[in-house]
Amino acid sequence: MLDIRWIRENPQALADALQKRGQSADAAQSIVDDLIEKDEARRAHLVALQEKQERRNAASKEIGNAMRAGDAARAEELKGEVAGIKEFIQAGEATERELDKALNDALSVIPNLPLDDVPVGKDEADNVEVRRVGEPRRANASKEHFEIGEALGMMDFERAAKLSGSRFTVLSGHLARLERALGQFMLDLHTTEHGYTEVQPPLLVRDEVLYGTNQLPKFEEDLFFVKHGDGRLGLIPTAEVSLTNLVREEIVSHETLPRRYTALTPCFRSEAGSAGRDTRGMLRQHQFYKVELVSITDQESSLAEHERMTECAETVLKRLELPFRTVVLCTGDMGFGARKTYDIEVWLPGQNAYREISSCSVCGDFQARRMNARYRPAEGKGPVFLHTLNGSGTAVGRALIAVMENYQNEDGSISVPDALRPYMGGIEKIEAA
CATH class of the missing domain: 1.10.287.40 (Serine-tRNA synthetase, tRNA binding domain)
Known part of the structure; x- marks a missing residue:
């Protein structure tokens, strides 16, 4: 706000x-x-x-x-x-x-103010690439992830539809293990090398918590709710909601900043505004896993923290040896609560395109004002609002898609990236049973 x-x-x-x-x-x-x-x-x-x-x-x-x-x-x-x-x-x-x-x-429905260095534009066509890492694989025979997964017998959309309807997936066997391995790998990387504290937060939250991270009131139609007593609780669309609100209605000590949190959680989104988009496969789901990164900083450190957070997310793709590019979003494509956003887009050879796998945003005091989250500066002045940042570190389901498509073999198998083999019990290749 x-x-x-x-x-x-x-x-x-x-x-x-x-x-x-x-x-x-x-x-x-x-x-x-x-x-x-x-x-x-x-x-x-x-x-x-x-x-x-x-x-x-x-x-x-x-x-x-x-x-x-x-x-x-x-x-x-x-x-x-x-x-x-x-x-x-x-x-x-x-x-x-x-x-x-x-x-x-x-x-509450006025968006955040873009920083001066954010490019002005209408949509994703006006986003600006800032770097590119890795050489995209370009092969005419590259298959999309759902073709690979269904051929292996480990990705089932029909049974998922029987259980829950569209935009759900049933993974089994080594593909289910590969998704779990990706999440564990990301958590270990961020906690042991990047200084984030692992948190296991609630998945159901109150309206005022969703308001604090600007999901309400503007994006209510994108949320799922369950009845709770005489009211309701919302299923988190991202762990950003729970992690950022850990400091709501508090005055934290300046000496404890920055605070860096990470969590691997299921996320739930109705995708109300995406009718007809990415209907094949598991690129856009109602339920998915994501490793979230959240930083709480003082007002002077947030821009440097934004660069650091983006680098942490990029490291995931570097370790998995997945080609990617990083773009800064223009004003027309940037999220409601952000002042500046970097999108990291991983290369998907099955689509012959880069697709978003992480979005890292600095929000200034926009969310903290909604949460009444403050700190006392070292100079001893009165309390001022914190700055908040959030990013995907990364979306686990999309990382699974990227691994499947970039590590696919002509015989239909999937090679397991070196970084994931310790989490896969030493398995080097996923093949049909």
């Missing part, structure tokens, strides 16, 4: 940022005008409320003076005034809550 004080002082800067995000000039100005109007109404009401409270205090003192002076009529007149002010204040406090909610609701 953006700071309304900053918006009040920099309305044109917000309008310009919204235009970079894809809004027309008129729409951007209308959004800014609406926010300022709501803020002014709230502030004017608070001033009126404060004036009434001051008058109530003054009238109460006057009542005492009138009674001491024996002026009963004046005292009764003042008591009537105080009673009227009390009713006004009670009604005014309810109005204050309504005005606060109206402003917060409006702020």
Whole structure:
């Protein structure tokens, strides 16, 4: 969430940022005008409320003076005034809550401000490649992962559909073990070499937790919910939700920063906005595994941490010897809560294309403001909002796809990457049973 004080002082800067995000000039100005109007109404009401409270205090003192002076009529007149002010204040406090909610609701759907070095563009065609690692395999005979998996008899979409419908997969045998091996390999890499603390977080969370990492209210249709008592809990779309909220409503010690967390969890997404996209195979699923990276930093360190986090995610693909490229997303393709995002795209020879396998974003204080997560700077000043970052380190299912397609052999088998063989009991090749 953006700071309304900053918006009040920099309305044109917000309008310009919204235009970079894809809004027309008129729409951007209308959004800014609406926010300022709501803020002014709230502030004017608070001033009126404060004036009434001051008058109530003054009238109460006057009542005492009138009674001491024996002026009963004046005292009764003042008591009537105080009673009227009390009713006004009670009604005014309810109005204050309504005005606060109206402003917060409006702020909660405003995206984060892109950093100055983020390229301005409309969609993924305007993303900018920053580096490329490895030589893509280009072979006319390359098969896609679902062709390989089905031929091996270890990837079953029909049975998954019988169990759960579309966008689910049943893995079995060595492919199931390979997916598990990928997740364990990533966790071990990030915890032993990159300094992340492994966490096993809840998979079901409250609405306010989803709000904290900006899944609510804007992306409610992409979430799954289960009934819980008289309310509901949401299934996490990514462990970012649970890990980032570990510091919600806290003032953490500056000496404990940065905090780096990682988790291997199932993730659940309805993919409401992806109808017709990637319907074959397991590239876009309702349920998938991902190793998440989350960093909590002070305000000065977040940009350097963003580069570090991206490098940690890239290391996964380097160790697996998978070709990839890293791109910086343009303003029109960047996520709602991000200030800057690097996408890491792995090469899939079956598609003859690079596809996203990790997205690493720096969010500034956007999420921390929604979570009320703060720290005290070393200089001893009052608490300020933390900075948060998140990234995939990486998506396990997509890593499985990449390994299958890049390590496929002409006979239909899959060679196991050297980095994964210790996790596969020394198996060097996956073949049909």
